[in-house]
Amino acid sequence: MSSSSSATQTLERGLQLLRAFRAERTPLTNAELVRRTGFSRSSVSRLTATLVQLGYIRRVAGGPEFELAPGGFRIGYAYARTNPVTQRVHPLMQGLADRLHVSVALAVPDGLDMLYIAYRASAQVATLRLDVGSLLPMGRTAIGRAWLWGLPSQQRERYVAAILEAAGSDAPQVRQRLDDAFADLDATGVCMAVSEYQHNAYGIALPLRVGRAGTLMAMNCGAVGLALDDVGALRQRIEPELKDAAREVEALLRDLDAEP
Known part of the structure; x- marks a missing residue:
């Protein structure tokens, strides 16, 4: 292997290791x-x-566990501050969050996860501990399933195959929930996940296309503290507003040249 390809592989592995910390802020051992x-x-x-x-x-209190240090935050902060997507959509997303008393997120794929690139939440509702930079599993969340559904069928099945392989013994259940979500999206244009990523939490999501390149993204509304007998009424209240907001986001970003 040449020195340049070796250096590239080392850099790639370093970035993958940083991604492993995700957004739950839990210190990790080797x-x-x-x-x-x-x-x-x-x-x-x-x-x-x-x-x-x-x-x-950095090491946590000199022990065997590691946590993210400020070096990584500087890069993320620079992206968040200069990203034209977040600058344009945050006011709209905040308005939706406040009206529905939910959190609202816009996400793109990152491996087999969905990466939040924009996030807003109502101050009046308990929400998941998420923010810009959060990674959520693509196959186990409404926002991930909505993004998958938006793909061309062959590309979608390649992703699904990788998700199922990573799921191991849970693959049959993951496949069934993916199929249910895709059927829901076929019928209604949105899908919903209840108490999957976190107990007593929900997400309602749909795909959308952004900018001149038509970049596929996904958008969702969610919160915790869900009463299961309220699922139908909750969806009926959120679904039309989410669809309207997605159309507004697409209109706001229609002239965007850069990839999000």
Whole structure:
């Protein structure tokens, strides 16, 4: 392997390791990073040592666990501050969140996860501990299933195959819920997930196309504190507003040249 390709692989692995921290802010040991990345113990040890030295992660109280350090935040902050998508859609999303007493998110794919690039929440409702930069599993959330449904069929099935392989023994259940969500989207244009990503929480989502390139994204409304007997009324209240908001987002971003 050439030195340039070796350096590229090292950089790629370093970025994958940083992604493994996700958004729950839980400190991780080398063993947990091995499990999340699939890298060898020796590779993870070298990467964590380098990333600590560069200021992207740090040890927690000098112990065996690591957490993200300010080095990574600077990059994310710069993206959030300069991203034309978030600048345009945040006022609209905040208005929707306040009217419906929910959180509202806009997401793009990142591997087999969905990455929140815009997020707003009502101050009057309990929401999931999420924000810009949060990663949610594509196959187990409404926002991920909505994005998958928006893909051309062959590309969708490639993603689904990878999701099912990663699900292991849970694959039959994941497949059934994906199929149910796709049928719901076929019939109504939205899908809903209840108490899957987190107990007593829900998400209602749909796909949308952004900018001149028609980049596929997904948008959702969600919150915690759900009474299961209110699911039908909740969906009836949120679905039309979410669809209207998605059309407004597409209109706001229609002339966007850059990828989100």
